[in-house]
Amino acid sequence: MEGKEVALTSPLYSPHPQTVDPELMNFKVIDDLDEAACRQALLEHAAESCCYNPNAAKEMDIIHQNKTFTETRKTECKSKPYPGGRVDGPENSSLPSPWDVFCDADKMFHNHIKKIKVPHTESVQPCNGCMAFGDIPCSECHGSGQKNCTCSMWRHNRESDRLLGTNINHTCPWCEDGFLKCDKCSGHGRESCTECKGCRKVKTYIELTVKFTNHLSDYVFQQSALPDDLVKNVSGMLMFEEDLDQVYPLTAYPIPEINNNSIRIVNEHKNAFPTERIFRQRQRLLAIPVTEVHFTWKDTRSCYWIYGMEQKVYAPDFPKQCYCGCVIL
Structure with a gap:
């Protein structure tokens, strides 16, 4: 379960008051080449x-x-499979404002991006991707458990027998009736849910993306x-x-x-x-x-x-x- 990104408006820039004069600026002098x-x-x-x-x-x-x-911040709803365990939800403490989440730059005056889970935003919900069943129809065979055989021997020979009026039994050595068992789901027709990985539940949270930019x-x-x-x-x-x-x-x-x-x-x-x-x-x-x-x-x-x-x-x-x-x- 992924949500839309929400860009955040920066707090108003309040420059530090210049109540005193700046220190004396001393400039070095470079020598000429001879x-x-x-x-x-x-x-x-x-x-x-x-x-x-x-x-x-x-x-x-x-x-x-x-x-x-400078830094810009945006939030996005994220989710991951929930096999069980601790949940840091709003019942643990009040939700912080995204601009109140501490995030220090890894290196000053260098462009980089950091991603942080916003504290106390976790919650557990039934997986919408599989309706909390834990599995979904196989994406390869679409739930049938079978796939078409790549050879056309059986279909070709059966059509020839029909036209000639013969009743010879031609059998494909790889398939039965032109179909093979689906390799991806082993013929079951279903596969593990890609969102909850079979857990039936997901843990959602708000992810904060902080982008540091050097102008x-x-x-x-x-x-x-x-x-x-x-x-x-x-x-x-x-x-x-x-x-x-x-x-x-x-x-x-x-x-x-x-x-x-x-x-x-x-x-x-x-x-x-x-x-x-x-x-x-x-x-x-x-x-x-x-x-x-x-x-x-x-x-x-x-x-x-x-x-x-x-x-x-x-x-x-x-x-x-x-x-x-x-x-x-």
């Missing part, structure tokens, strides 16, 4: 590709320039032409982190544009999830090292980028000594 580091990163990148000339970095003059959880909004402050997707897929240095029931917007960072977008995102998250309860908030400021290196190769001036703590290289215009299908000489 010229030797820029050369080495480019050399390693060139060595990984057959189309990049590993000698180009050694021959060029390089100038480098340096450049940021992420980010803003990249960037002065280079490096694509944002590249910046988001590398690691950086943690300059600032705040983990509270309600975070404070950044207001004292030296770059006003970062402060303004922090205020915007924090305010948006206050009301962005009306059907979800805010579990925790975390705010981070990550410094992704991005170095734009300008180089001259023969008569061509261009640049490449070294980014992330992994010092990955993005060099779409780096000089090539060969084309696809060629080998480096």
